[in-house]
Amino acid sequence: MxxxxxxxxxxxxxxxxxAKTPEEKIEIYEELLRLIPKHKGTEKMVAQHRAKIAKLKEEMQKAAAAGKKGPSHIVEKQGAGQIAVVGPPNAGKSRLIRALTGAEPEVGDYPFTTRTPAPYMMRFENVKVQLVDLPPITAEFLESWQVEIIKVADVVLLVADASDPDxxxxxxxxxxxxxxxxxExxxxxxxxxxxxxxxxxxxxTILAANKxxxxxxxxxxxxxxxxxxEALPIAAVSAAEGAGLEELRARLFRILRVIRVYSKAPGKKADHDSPFILRRGATVLDIASAVHKDFSEKLAYARLWRAGEISGLMVNRDFLLADEDIVELHL
Ligand SMILES: Nc1nc2c(ncn2[C@@H]2O[C@H](COP(=O)(O)OP(=O)(O)OP(=O)(O)O)[C@@H](O)[C@H]2O)c(=O)[nH]1
Ligand SMILES: [Mg+2]
Structure with missing residues (x-):
């Protein structure tokens, strides 16, 4: 017909x-739909135009969602581990980070004081752990980039206001x-x-019951x-008064499941200021590769010291390391 x-x-x-942009194209298709004579012979054409408009709208939405993510929100990992600090508005996330790190993220008595992610280094004994301050999460507010940061972090520090019945x-x-x-x-x-x-x-996750x-x-x-x-370990803290912070630091380090291992040269003392950070379960071979990329091949044996337990024991490459072990590599 x-x-x-x-x-x-x-x-x-x-x-x-x-026409170049999806917006322009949508406008034209809509005009065509208005101008098209409506009868049996044009039914298929009308359906095709409608489908085209729907597809263009979908493309626009996808582009908008991708644009929102933004490239500037990725936080590069530093130190012994990365911890995303998450919570409802005004829970005291930023003030707790202040108390734990000595840095000065903005703190305010109004919601959404924090708007962009920012990393701060927390010292625990002789290591540093990275805390990432984030905007709050609410029923209305959760950006895709926040989810991405939480996904790549090693651990989450969930902060709640213990003085708020809500x-x-x-x-x-x-x-x-x-x-x-x-x-989850x-x-x-x-x-x-x-x-x-x-x-x-x-x-x-560790849940900090703050305030x-x-x-x-x-x-x-x-x-x-x-x-x-039942679901989460809870640490009672007060960022304002400094209560419970030392214990929280230790728990955050422990939940990262990393160990500190010191490498020393024969006849010398170990340098306790710069431990190698390895995952729990690492062996002598892992510390050798961490010290130098060629060492895993060249390693003949190692000697190991463990406070109060082991002193200069000869160990092979599969030997399981513990936190604060001292290792002397022999090539
Ligand atoms: N009493 C008391 N007040 C606290 C404590 N920690 C934080 N506050 C106060 O709670 C308010 C919110 O603190 P922020 O650290 O800005 O809270 P936040 O969770 O980072 O808030 P957003 O960035 O908006 O998500 C401020 O007025 C803080 O001074 C605490 O341990 N005790
Ligand atoms: Mg904040």
Missing amino acids: PANLTPQYMEAEKKLRT SPALLETLTGRLKERRV LVDEEFVPPAEEAVRVFRKK TDADPDGEGLEALRLFYG
């Missing part, structure tokens, strides 16, 4: 050849939002199911324990 298209229609259709509900919303993005905050000992239909990113100074009878802390004590 002939379509019997009008000259106006033909004229409008010509513009499609020069805290358990706010955490519920937050963890729910992350779950929608396939991120779990205890260190969590055992994932053997089989899963989709990949889930599980992040070892305990403003929760004098401990009711808020008790509520957090009631709701989250």
Whole structure:
């Protein structure tokens, strides 16, 4: 059946050849739909134009979502591990980072003080651990780049305001939002199911119940324990008064599951200021490769010292290392 298209229609259709952006194209297709004579012979054409418009709109949405991620939000890892600091607005994330690191991220008594990610180094004994300050997560606010940062971090420090009775509900919303993005905050000992239909990113998490100074009878802390004590380890802290910080530092280091190993030359003392950071489960061979890329091949044997336990023992390359071991490599 002939379509019997009008000259106006033909004229409008010509513009499609020069249109560049999806917005322009959508406009032209909409004009064509207005101009097209409606009868049996043009039904298919109408359907095709509508489909085209839908597809162009989808393209625009995808481009907008990709643009939002932005390239500037990736935080380069530094130190013994990277910890993403996550929580509802005003929980005291930035102030806790101040107290833990001595750095000065902006703190404010209004929500969304923090708008962009920023790394700060926390000293624990002779190592440094990176804390990444982030904007809060709410029912309305969670950017894709925040999710990406949490996914690549080694550990999450979840911060809640122990003096706020709404805290358990706010955490519920937050963890729910992350779950929608396939991120789950779990205890260190969590055992994932053997089989899963989709990949889930599980992040070892410590929950810091902050502002305990403003929760004098401990009711808020008790509520957090009631709701989250089974699922997550809880550290009671006060960023304002400095309570519980030393223990939190130690727990954050431990949950990273790394060990410090010192390498020494024969006849010399080990340098305790610059440990090699290795994952828990590392062997003599791993420290050899960390010291020099050729050493794993050239290694003949090693001697090992472990405080109060081992002194100068000859060990082979498969020997399992522990935190604070001293190793003397013989090539
Ligand atoms: N009493 C008391 N107040 C605290 C404590 N920690 C933080 N605050 C206060 O809580 C408010 C929010 O602190 P921030 O550190 O800016 O909170 P945040 O979680 O980083 O907030 P956003 O960046 O908006 O997500 C500020 O007024 C802080 O001074 C604490 O341990 N005790
Ligand atoms: Mg903040």
